[in-house]
Amino acid sequence: MSGVRWGILGTAGIAARAFLPGLREAGGGTAAVVAGRDLARAEAFAGENGVGRAVRGYEAVIEDPDIDAVYVPLPNALHAPWTIAALEAGKAVLCEKPLCLTATEAESVIDVARRSARPLWEAFVFPFHPQTARLRELLEQGAIGDLREIWSSFHFQLEGAENIRLDAALGGGALYDVGCYSVRFAQLLFGREAVAGHAVTVKGEAGVDVETAGVLEFDPGRLLLSCSFDLPFTTYARLVGTGGEIRLTNPFHPKPHDVMEVWREERPVQRHEPGEGSTFSFGIRHIHEVLRGEAEPRHTAVDDSLGTARALDLLR
Structure with a gap:
């Protein structure tokens, strides 16, 4: 794998503010496509942020055989279904935090992640810094x-x-x-x-x-x-x-x-x-190393996210 090809679901501000600068800083990957419900908005986002192309609908990214990894910065309530869809399509996934809104929902996502060909990370990237x-x-x-x-x-x-x-x-x-x-x-x-x-x-x-x-x-x-x-x-x-x-x-x-x-x-x-170096750049660099077969995955959702979800349940 010469370069990890990323697809982005949605045009959230954190994608432009944190993920994409981190991806450029990390090296070894490209933002190939961004999907949006509104194609014009997705096209504007792609042009402003150096993403290869824009498509309408999140399914278009998940079903694209040329995409290796998917970043999910959607609203929290949409994290679980689109993360599951991306995992089942054989993509590595970096999902924004929180992974899910309840521990029960997190258990369902993590169960899919355990069976998936590629790992799932929740976007707490400070452990890599x-x-x-x-x-x-x-x-x-x-x-x-x-x-x-x-x-x-x-x-x-x-x-x-x-x-x-x-x-x-x-x-x-x-x-x-x-x-x-x-x-x-x-x-x-x-x-x-x-x-x-x-x-x-x-x-x-x-x-x-x-x-x-x-x-x-x-x-x-x-x-x-x-x-x-x-x-x-x-x-x-x-x-x-x-x-x-x-x-x-x-x-x-x-x-x-x-x-x-x-x-x-x-x-x-x-x-x-x-x-120097942003937390996202260190986290993305690790993901690239894993997908190239150069490192074992660390701080994955399977390892860490259920405990976080259970703790959030205690505080809700």
């Missing part, structure tokens, strides 16, 4: 003793009332959109699934949560999370151990100006910068 690798090394080396508690927030201010993130029928809400990052982050670092949890929410006029704060128990260890559509942007995380803390300004999509610091006795003793 070198910052995350360094963070896990620090924990394994005992830099802060035993990890007992994670504080994690993901806030941003959502503009405009006409947004799919505010549509309950499409699986909107702050927990599904950004709170899920904190859940996957804690699951990765504790190395196990949550066993209990509860949350409080603030709902907007559209009926979805615009703010959620909650606790997940990992036995031992706990996650305290906060997510919001109404607060200024932040993606801060604080890891509290028996011998110190690690503080990250952006654990999910770090930029070169972000930092990770080890704190002991109320002062920083180590400082690490994430370096």
